[in-house]
Amino acid sequence: MRAHPAEYDLIAPGKLTAVLKLLSDEPGVWMPIAGGTELMVQYSAGRLGARKLVSLWGLPELRHIETAADEVLIGAACTYTDLKDHPVIAREFPLLAQAAAWTGSIANQNRGTLGGNIVNASPAADSLPALLVYEAELLLASTRGTRRVAYAGFHTGYKQTLLAADEIISAIALRPQFASYHSYSRKVGTRNAQAIAKLCLAALGRVENNKIEDVRLAIGSMAVTPLRLRRTEEVLLGGTAGQALIADARKALEAEVAPIDDIRSSAAYRLHVAGNLLQEFVEGLFA
Amino acid sequence: MNTNMASRQEVSFTVNGEPHTVSVFPMERLLDVLRNELGLTGAKEGCGEGECGSCSVLMNGELVNSCLVPVLQAQGATLCTIEGLAGENSLHPIQQAFLKCGGAQCGICTPGMVMATVQLLRRHPSPTLEQVREGLGGNLCRCTGYSRIFNAVLEAAGQQT
Numbered sequence: 001m002r003a004h005p006a007e008y009d010l011i012a013p014g015k016l017t018a019v020l021k022l023l024s025d026e027p028g029v030w031m032p033i034a035g036g037t038e039l040m041v042q043y044s045a046g047r048l049g050a051r052k053l054v055s056l057w058g059l060p061e062l063r064h065i066e067t068a069a070d071e072v073l074i075g076a077a078c079t080y081t082d083l084k085d086h087p088v089i090a091r092e093f094p095l096l097a098q099a100a101a102w103t104g105s106i107a108n109q110n111r112g113t114l115g116g117n118i119v120n121a122s123p124a125a126d127s128l129p130a131l132l133v134y135e136a137e138l139l140l141a142s143t144r145g146t147r148r149v150a151y152a153g154f155h156t157g158y159k160q161t162l163l164a165a166d167e168i169i170s171a172i173a174l175r176p177q178f179a180s181y182h183s184y185s186r187k188v189g190t191r192n193a194q195a196i197a198k199l200c201l202a203a204l205g206r207v208e209n210n211k212i213e214d215v216r217l218a219i220g221s222m223a224v225t226p227l228r229l230r231r232t233e234e235v236l237l238g239g240t241a242g243q244a245l246i247a248d249a250r251k252a253l254e255a256e257v258a259p260i261d262d263i264r265s266s267a268a269y270r271l272h273v274a275g276n277l278l279q280e281f282v283e284g285l286f287a
Numbered sequence: 288m289n290t291n292m293a294s295r296q297e298v299s300f301t302v303n304g305e306p307h308t309v310s311v312f313p314m315e316r317l318l319d320v321l322r323n324e325l326g327l328t329g330a331k332e333g334c335g336e337g338e339c340g341s342c343s344v345l346m347n348g349e350l351v352n353s354c355l356v357p358v359l360q361a362q363g364a365t366l367c368t369i370e371g372l373a374g375e376n377s378l379h380p381i382q383q384a385f386l387k388c389g390g391a392q393c394g395i396c397t398p399g400m401v402m403a404t405v406q407l408l409r410r411h412p413s414p415t416l417e418q419v420r421e422g423l424g425g426n427l428c429r430c431t432g433y434s435r436i437f438n439a440v441l442e443a444a445g446q447q448t
Contacts, residue, residue, distance in 0.1 A: 005312035009292040010359050033357070040355040041336040043314065051292050053314070057360045081349070105425020106406060108337055110349040111356070193424025194338055 003046045012055035016062065016141070019054055019168070024143040027165035030054045034077050035111030037104065038120045062115070062170060065089070072176060073139075076115025076169040080104070080127075083114065092176040095130035095185045095202045102126045102200075105193045115169040118151070121159045121225070124264075126187060128226035129202035132218035134174050141170035148173070155225035181206050181214070184281040188273055189264075197221050198265035201277040205236075205285045212239045212285065221264075222257040222274060231256045232278070241286040249282060250275040300364045302327065303371025313359035317351075318342045320358045321368060329369035329398045333427070340426030343399035344368045350406040352425075369398035372405070381405060381443040390439030392430035399426045404440050413444055 010033070013019050022030055031050030033039050034057055042048040056062055062077035067088045074083070080100035083089050090097045103109055103117075103126045117125050118138070136151040140163060151172070154162050163169070181204040189195035199222055205215040215236045217229040232252040239245040259270035299308040302325060309324045321327045321344070330353055333339035337352045344353045345367040372379035378386065381404050391397040400423060407414055407422030414422065419440045428436060 003314075005315040006291045006293060008312075008314040010313035010357050012359055012362065036355045036357060036360070037337055040316070040357065044316070044335045044354065053357075055357075055360055101421075104337070105340065106403065106422055107340060107343055107350045107352045107425050111351055191424075193421070 003043050003048065008043065008048070008051055008053065010053045010055060012057070014059070016059050016170070019056065019059070020141060020143050020166070022054055023166045023168070032056050032119075032168055034113040034116045035079060037108050037112040038116060056113075056115075056168070070175060072174045074114060074172045074174070076118075076171055077113045078115075080109035080112050080114070081106075084109065088176075092179065093130070093134055093174055095133065095183050095204070096127060096174075098185050099127040099130045099187075099200075099202070102187050102192065108194075114172055118154065118169055118172070119161065119163060121155050121161055123158070123223060123225055123227075124196050124200075124221040125226065126197060126200060126220070129200055129218035129220045130185065131172065131174075132226055132228045133202050133204045133216040134178065135216075137173040138169050139171040139173060140164075140167045142167040146170065152228055158224035178204055182285050184284055186277050186280070188277070196264060199259070199270050199274055199277075201274065201281065203278075203281045205281070207285055210240055210286075212236050215285075217278070217281075219257065219274060222259045222270060224258070227257065229253060229256060236282065246279050246282055249278055253278055296359075298358055298362050300361050300366055302366045303368060309358075311358050313357060315358045316354050317344070317346075317356035317358050317361050317366075318353040320361075321353060321366075327368050327370050331395050331398065333395065333399075338425075338427070339396070340399040340403060340423075341396050343402040343426065345402060345406065348409075350403055367402075367405075369401060372401065381408070381439075384443035385436070385439040388435050388439035388442050390431065390436040392428075396426055396428045396430075400428065400436055404443060407440065408444055414440070416441070 031053045033053045056077050062075045064075045065086050066073040080103045083100040117127050131151050137148050138151050140147050184203040187197045187200040189197045200220040203217045206213045215233050217233055220226050232249055235249050235252040259267040261267050293312050295310045297308050311320055330344055331341040333341035335354050337355045342353045346364050381401050403423050403426050411418050419437050
């Protein structure tokens with residue numbers, strides 16, 4: 001049943017410090033909302049549990065991209081359009097720029113935010129495998145201060161995160177150190193725009209002297225959280241071109257993912273296509 | 288039981304060049320406020336979940352799905368809806384191109400298609416077909432099969448005779 005707007009409160013304090021104070025004074029009571037591309041869908045369908053919302057949209061403290069030599073800090077309320085448009089993101093983190101362009105549609109990209117995508121914690125989110133392979137860190141802010149955590153450990157279970165009730169993600173930190181890497185990403189879905197991925201793979205690798213010298217793989221829609229494929233990486237590391245390496249890597253991949261049958265695809269299809277994408281990446285690495 | 292969490296409050300914004308102040312609940316959808324409070328029924332509700340684009344409007348120059356915008360987030364915004372495009376006695380060139388190319392059948396998606404085209408041509412004045420497909424990818428049409436819509440966009444961009 002459709003929600004009645006009188007039954008929900010929304011406030012827009014306009015300053016980050018005021019938002020954090022509210023979350024600290026009444027932890028767990030106020031649900032932060034940024035561009036609304038997820039929460040407004042739940043709200044319209046009458047499925048939004050939270051009754052009090054606090055707006056992060058338009059907070060200048062959360063919507064800027066700072067670039068330094070050793071780190072790029074992306075404000076958590078930067079939209080996918082902001083990411084797509086930023087020359088440093090396109091140059092240093094092409095997997096993230098590509099994922100931003102794959103997310104939803106232009107209208108969704110104008111409103112959906114990277115921080116929102118992370119907190120929403122969908123295992124099918126397009127941008128999250130890219131953050132895993134770039135080894136992003138998250139800045140979590142509260143009135144108690146700001147702590148920095150590895151994104152890799154942020155999702156603790158299906159739709160569960162490390163975020164405390166009084167915290168928000170304020171920024172995403174990325175180190176520009178992958179310019180010499182071969183990067184690969186592919187989203188498999190029913191169409192490019194709008195469709196939620198059946199699966200998506202993001203990968204980085206570097207070959208020296210015909211050997212894989214470094215490799216990072218992450219996959220979406222293949223487990224309860226976006227998943228870094230560490231065992232498959234171990235199999236590939238030091239490997240040389242050939243069918244034996246690909247067969248071993250496919251086997252390792254199959255052992256560390258846990259796909260399900262759902263409305264978008266079947267576990268068997270996902271498993272097979274994931275292996276195909278892995279193979280395409282590895283072949284490209286040696287090409 | 289009274290489950291009300293919020294009371295009505297005043298929200299002000301500019302729509303199609305005219306300032307408006309409405310008395311609304313903060314979580315009301317911008318789409319409903321435009322249609323029910325201001326009588327601007329050009330933006331349509333298709334899916335109500337940001338998938339179909341028939342409620343597309345421009346907020347501060349950016350294409351948004353108005354069904355996903357809580358009206359409080361439009362406080363102070365400059366909005367443009369389909370009603371704001373045409374001149375007193377003439378259609379907007381994009382509307383004219385849709386008319387010329389037959390880029391509409393039942394018409395439910397058309398306002399959203401036109402608004403998405405406005406945003407697309409601002410960013411890519413001479414779009415490729417691929418850019419047209421991407422720019423309108425969030426707008427679903429169940430009648431035309433899209434070819435005539437894409438032709439209309441290219442026509443509006445001056446790329447087709």
